[in-house]
Amino acid sequence: MSTLNIENLGKVLGGNTILDGLNLTVETGEIVALLGPSGSGKTTLLRCISGLETPDAGRISIDGRPVYDAETRTNVPPEQRQLGLVFQSYALWPHKTVAQNVAFGLEQRREGRADISRKVSDVLEQIGLGALGARYPGQLSGGQQQRVSLARAFVTEPVLLLLDEPLSNLDAKLREHARAWLREALKASGKTAIFVTHDQSEAMAISDRVAILRGGKLAQYAPPEQVYDQPNSLFVADFIGNPNIMEAQPVNVGGPGVQVQVNGATLEGVGVHDPELAGKVRAVIRQEHLELGQPGAANTFPARHVNSVFLGAVWEHWVEVGGDRLRFHSPQRLTSAELTMHVPREKLLVFH
Ligand SMILES: Nc1ncnc2c1ncn2[C@@H]1O[C@H](COP(=O)(O)OP(=O)(O)OP(=O)(O)O)[C@@H](O)[C@H]1O
Numbered sequence: 373m374s375t376l377n378i379e380n381l382g383k384v385l386g387g388n389t390i391l392d393g394l395n396l397t398v399e400t401g402e403i404v405a406l407l408g409p410s411g412s413g414k415t416t417l418l419r420c421i422s423g424l425e426t427p428d429a430g431r432i433s434i435d436g437r438p439v440y441d442a443e444t445r446t447n448v449p450p451e452q453r454q455l456g457l458v459f460q461s462y463a464l465w466p467h468k469t470v471a472q473n474v475a476f477g478l479e480q481r482r483e484g485r486a487d488i489s490r491k492v493s494d495v496l497e498q499i500g501l502g503a504l505g506a507r508y509p510g511q512l513s514g515g516q517q518q519r520v521s522l523a524r525a526f527v528t529e530p531v532l533l534l535l536d537e538p539l540s541n542l543d544a545k546l547r548e549h550a551r552a553w554l555r556e557a558l559k560a561s562g563k564t565a566i567f568v569t570h571d572q573s574e575a576m577a578i579s580d581r582v583a584i585l586r587g588g589k590l591a592q593y594a595p596p597e598q599v600y601d602q603p604n605s606l607f608v609a610d611f612i613g614n615p616n617i618m619e620a621q622p623v624n625v626g627g628p629g630v631q632v633q634v635n636g637a638t639l640e641g642v643g644v645h646d647p648e649l650a651g652k653v654r655a656v657i658r659q660e661h662l663e664l665g666q667p668g669a670a671n672t673f674p675a676r677h678v679n680s681v682f683l684g685a686v687w688e689h690w691v692e693v694g695g696d697r698l699r700f701h702s703p704q705r706l707t708s709a710e711l712t713m714h715v716p717r718e719k720l721l722v723f724h
Pocket of ligand 1: 411
C-alpha cells in the first residue's frame, strides 16, 4: 500500500516552472531521499507535500486521502495532513526542556496529561534520550538536538515524516554516525519518510529508494544500488558518484551489449539508450572499476599517467585517454608513464 501518491504535480514560481508534471509514489514504511542539483525542485516538492506551498496542478494523496487536488480545489491545511516535520535548524524552543519540546504537539491536541507524559517518555527512550528529558536544548550537542527534533515528529504518530536536510547541521564525523542511526530509528519505527539532502552518500545510506530530480521532473526513481550501478541516463550517471566520462566512437551500439572504440582500442560494454545524446556516445567508468591491465588483454586501452596524489588508504591516479582525463585508485605508486587500463565489460556503461 502506498502512503504518498503524487500525480502530475505542477508548480510555477516567479514565472518559472519548478515542478513539471511530477509523479511519485512512496510505499508504507519506505524511506525516500529527494536528491538533485541545486534548483531542481526538492524543497519545493517537500513544501507542496507539507501544504506550506500550494501547487498549481495535479494531485497529492496521503494515506489514501486527497490533501491537494487542483481539479476539485481540495487543499487540506498543513496541520491536518498527519505529518511529522523535521527541519535542518531543529526548530526547538530554547526556553522549554527536551520533554516540553517533545510534548508540545500533543498539548496542542489537548491530550490528557498522563497520556502525554507516557508518550513523551516512551519516545525519548526509543530515540536514546531517556535520561535527558529535563535538559534545555542549549545543554545538548547538535546530534542530541537533532534527536529531539525527530522525537518531536515521532510522538504525534504521523503517517508520513518529512525531513528537510535533517543532518546538515552536524559536523562531518557526527554526520556519518547520524546517518546510520537515522535509518535505524526510522526503520525501527516503521514510519514512512521522505527527506531532502544534498549529500549523495547520505541519500544512499539512509533511503530505500532515491528520487533524483532534474528540472522539476523525476530523472530516476530506484533503490540506491540501482541508481548507482544502472543509471538510466548520462545525467544520472554523471550526477551520482562523479565517474569518469569519455568520448567514444560507436562500433556497434545496436543492442544492450555494445562495442565502442576508445583511444584506438575496441571495448565491450553495456549500452544505455539516452535520447538526449542525439548521435553522440559517452563511455562511463566509475573510479573503482578502472584498474591497471595487461597489454593485449580483453577490454583494455592505452593511457598516459599524468599525476598522482596520496590519499592515505590509497593513491589517486590521473591518466589521459585521448582528450579526456580519468581517475582511478590503487594501493601503490605507479612506476610507468605509459599504462594499460582495464575495465570489466559489465562495468563500462555506454550512453548513446
Ligand atoms: N518564491 C520563489 N519565487 C521564484 N522562484 C523561486 C521561489 N522559490 C524557489 N524558486 C526557484 O525554484 C527553483 C527550485 O527551488 P528549490 O528550492 O525547490 O530547489 P532545490 O532543489 O531544493 O534547490 P537547493 O538544492 O538549492 O536547495 C530554484 O530555481 C529557485 O530559484
